[in-house]
Amino acid sequence: MAMKSALKSIRERGLGSFLRELKEEGFLRALLDGNLMQTKLHNRGATLVGVDKFGNKYYQKLDEQFGRHRWVEYAEKSRYNASQVPPEWHGWLHCMTDHTGDELLMLKPKRYGLEHRENLSGEGEEFIYHSKGHFLNPEQRDWSRYQPWEPSKKE
């Protein structure tokens, strides 16, 4: 079945684009990454519920065992983690609500708040938080609490 559809798409779009798609969709990487492979296998026959603004795909298959019936395939194929799920999809993914992220975005008045960012700690020096005054924090170096009079200023 899968074979057939693969052959069909090769026939329709040519081998090059088929391979490129394989690569972009992470099928090549899935050969090495068991997690991704399992997700890919899981995806067969599931419904694609939505895609968020980062390109993460949310699937649902109600025939599955409860608790495994909703999942996400991350857009980032090599370096994925749970903090890449934006807040609006979090609830759906964790079965807190049946509203999908797209619906929640429609419902929620967007007035202030920051864009969702994934948690980058552990991804390099620049993402590590150093408290104020730590010598790796370049921001505030002068801790004197008063401002001295400077003789050159007035003359």
Add this chain to the structure above:
Amino acid sequence: MGLGLLASRAMRPLKYSNSRVFIRSIVSKPELQSPEASSAAAATALEPDLPPRSPVGGARVHFPNPEDAIEVFVDGYPLKIPKGFTVLQACEVAGVDIPRFCYHSRLSIAGNCRMCLVEVEKSPKPVASCAMPALPGMKIKTDTPLAKKAREGVMEFLLMNHPLDCPICDQGGECDLQDQSMAFGSDRGRFTEMKRSVVDKNLGPLVKTVMTRSSVPHNFWLNRCVRFATEVAGVQDLGMLGRGSGEEIGTYVEKLMTSELSGNVIDICPVGALTSKPFAFKARNWELKGTETIDVTDAVGSNIRIDSRGPEVMRILPRLNEDINEEWISDKTRFCYDGLKRQRLNDPMIRGVDGRFKAVNWRDALAVVAEVMLQAKPEEIVGIAGRLSDAESMMALKDFLNRMGSNNVWCEGTGAQPNADLRSGYIMNTSISGLEKADCFLLVGTQPRVEAAMVNARIRKTVRANNAKVGYIGPATDLNYDHQHLGTGPKTLLEIAEGRHPFFSAISNAKNPVIIVGAGLFERKDKDAIFSTVEAIAKKGNVIRPDWNGLNVLLLNAAQAAALDLGLVPESSNSIESAKFVYLMGADDVDLEKLPNDAFVVYQGHHGDHGVYRANVILPASAFSEKEGTYENTEGCTQQTLPAVPTVGDARDDWKIIRALSEVAGMRLPYDTIGGIRSRIRTVAPNLLHVDEREPATLGPSLKPEIKSEMDLTPFGSAVENFYMTDSITRASKTMAQCSAMLLKK
């Protein structure tokens, strides 16, 4: 046995364990549902062994008339109180702290927050204790289920529209609403509608408003700020606008709060609706260390608490002193503290040949000063103490210069030939709290509103309470109470002295007349003539009697009274013109125009202000928040400051610098500690050691020799041009600069 029971056993004093059963469990008892039954039960239960209680906050009972005492019962205690006490005051005397929001002992009673509800026997409803006079035999119950339920209900209403702001609110941690909702409130509210929000008002650079926090109930229930502004500060700008859920506090037309006492509404607001703008989001109150000290920005010597965090002064709050500032302080006192962090002198500096200052160490700086000083002739040495100097350093300065052979030491602002001999001639003889007994004021050349805001508040209080008459001689000004502007200069004074002026009859008919002369007149050439004219008025108007001394001088600076007590008087009035060596101890406002160009000027002080521009050597000293020093206020009350924060940079205490310099110059002063200086002061002015006591002048002005000189008829000037900027600290303050830019512009 549950954990709670264990804990309660462990915490309970043993002596109760046999008499009553203390097991507490969460059950609904019948008495909780019906208040009447429980109050009856409580009444019987409360009879036996009551532990003694002490009055709240040291509340004292003063019986003006012993027959007027009535007996009431608070929670079963019999209690004698004077007639006219409210139920709330009676409870305070009995040691029960009644929760309250709108009630403030210094403001009129509003009786509208209903937080102080208590149960009174035979009264069908709970009683608002702040507005209810206590009646003989009243049985007041403060901790019955009815009272508790009433408070809980009130609390719920109060919190109805209050935002859940505590984490971002500056009042958090010192908020009456927070505390009382912890103590008396319910753990949840039933208000499910929307909370309202209100647009914040701009009241100027000092007071920040978060109107949402003063939401509906607070507005019309607490209006403490409106009452304060109207009654104490005397600016009728704030009001309650609108009604119902639309009610809010505001000024209606766009207006800044132009009062010199506006900062007090911050203290007075029991919620976080009015907070300090300069302090906003700077610190939490539990991080702060409080130091109880004295304010030096004017001659009143308001009692303050400096709240500091580490080396930084974070804010200044008033401290209760009934005799001086009650519980208010002026805006200058409260908000000048950011001046303590700017423009500070932190290293000794010497001006080089190129006219630029160079930082040096103390050893070199003192050596240079001593060398120049030893070369100058004794009569060419001049020392001037600044307006913020403490008594110890002035004593050291005078001793040191006297040892050098010079007697030209004085304190700025006391004029060329100050009268330091008769103490009654330069202090406020009536005392600040004594002003409340007066019924007629004559202000001569003084504008207390800008010179001493706290004294002005006292006068205003008297005017409101006794309908006292106020006559004012001086340039036209806005005193915030009813007054007659009699004239602008000595001419009017002369008319009164000769009895030609109608105000003279007001003085002579008054029971307790008060004459206040401004210290700005000290600078005038004809000051002796003016003073003798004033004394003539006092004599004719019966202002000085054995039981009443109504002749006062209102000083301008914190150092003046102590300087005159210590005898800091120049030998000759034109010593500046011939000086070769000038020692400025924080003196910034001395006119150095006439100083010869080759004179050597040493400036010892804490701020790079006017004084340093002429200086040859700068010696950094500590500010009032950083040293221990004695100050005498305008009414002759001696008080001491305490160090709240460390000195900045390489600065030293004033007296230590002079002591060190004396040793380098080879004229070593005989004291090494502050105690040593104080015992030296004891020989000169022993009253400066009686801390927190007001020492009245013993001799009246009658001993003064007659002075035959003519008054100059030029009108009086105003002594303080800009209320917000009078000394080096306030001139360095950004907040004060903002204030004078925004509030004083006409």
Add this chain to the structure above:
Amino acid sequence: MSFTLRAVKVPPNSVNLEEARSRVFEIFKTACRSIPSIMEIYNLDDIVSKSQLRSIIASEIRKNANVTNPKVIDMLLFKGTEELNNILEHAKQRHHVIGQYVLGPQGLVQDLDPKDQGLSSFLKNFYKSNYF
């Protein structure tokens, strides 16, 4: 402490001054070789340069130039090795290194002036700080 003791290899006693001298050069070289790692560990780049550190080490050694007893030199060598090890093992913090070596004792204590001899204790204290 025991860990440090174990880590520091105790060399046999020097027979004569010559041997002790060569060992001193050895420890100087070792110390100089570890300068780059010290600078990295304690983040000293913006404070001091390598050559400055090298001369600091040299001056620390020269302080004891007058010692001639090989046993004493051995003892000082042991102490020096231990100190170096402590520094390399990050047993110190940045301000220790800066305060002890980079700024040196002059950075913390004002130099005592010979002129101060006849002064009263008040003035001596006055020159030191405001609080006494």
Add this chain to the structure above:
Amino acid sequence: MRAVRSTHPANLFLPRVVCGRGTKSVASLLLSLELVENASSSRGQASSRDSSSNPSISSGISIFLHCPELCKHLDSPDNNPDLPWKFSDTNKEKVKEILSHYPSNYKQSAVIPLLDLAQQQHGGWLPVSAMNEVAKIIEVAPIRVYEVATFYSMFNRSKVGKYHLLVCGTTPCMVRGSREIEDALLKHLGVKRNEVTKDGLFSVGEMECMGCCVNAPMITVADYSNGSEGYTYNYYEDVTPKRVIEIVEMLRRGEKLPPGTQNPKRIKSGPEGGNTTLLSEPKPPPCRDLDAC
């Protein structure tokens, strides 16, 4: 987005801005001022009313000016403290007469009658300079007068028409259809609530219970067209949407019409079509015969 708007659950979370009955429009204004981008999605009910006008800042301020319960004065060319304002000569006599009702040390008691007189003289509304003048007469700080003027809804602090029509909105009138009446008035005049028609003749406001519940629904017409001399304040009761429009047209033509019930079948507050009870002289209440014993 439009479809979602009416059922936005998010509207529940909007801050309610204090403006009393002007709540909705000011909420929308604040959003349009501060959150211009997002205002369109969260304007709620108000959007239906002022969606016709562009929610720009200028129109926002005009909403402010028409909000009767805004506790703040906003300077405008016809309402600012610099404009001179004095009582007219005839009214000065009245002021004297009013002040004579009160002891001379309680002049401030005259604040409401004086404000009322000032409002009649000034065409139905109180500019801030009029309030200042009243404050000067009764010798109190202006804020004390502002407090009173903002408290009472009969004092208008923004411009109203020569005929100020007040629709009662309290429960009995509302049950009897006051909302339809207001809608009819607004539609007929082509204005929003508290807005003045272009010719300056009419404005429509809302009032709480005026005590005519037996003849609900009712409107009041405050007639400022003839100054304080010809000032009338008449109730028109038992109105219908059709009848109010007739009333408006009659007022526009300057005709007088008798106040009171507009239902021809009723006499005053009597029932329609004559009495159904109390047709004869009522019996006195039963009373103990005091002479019996």
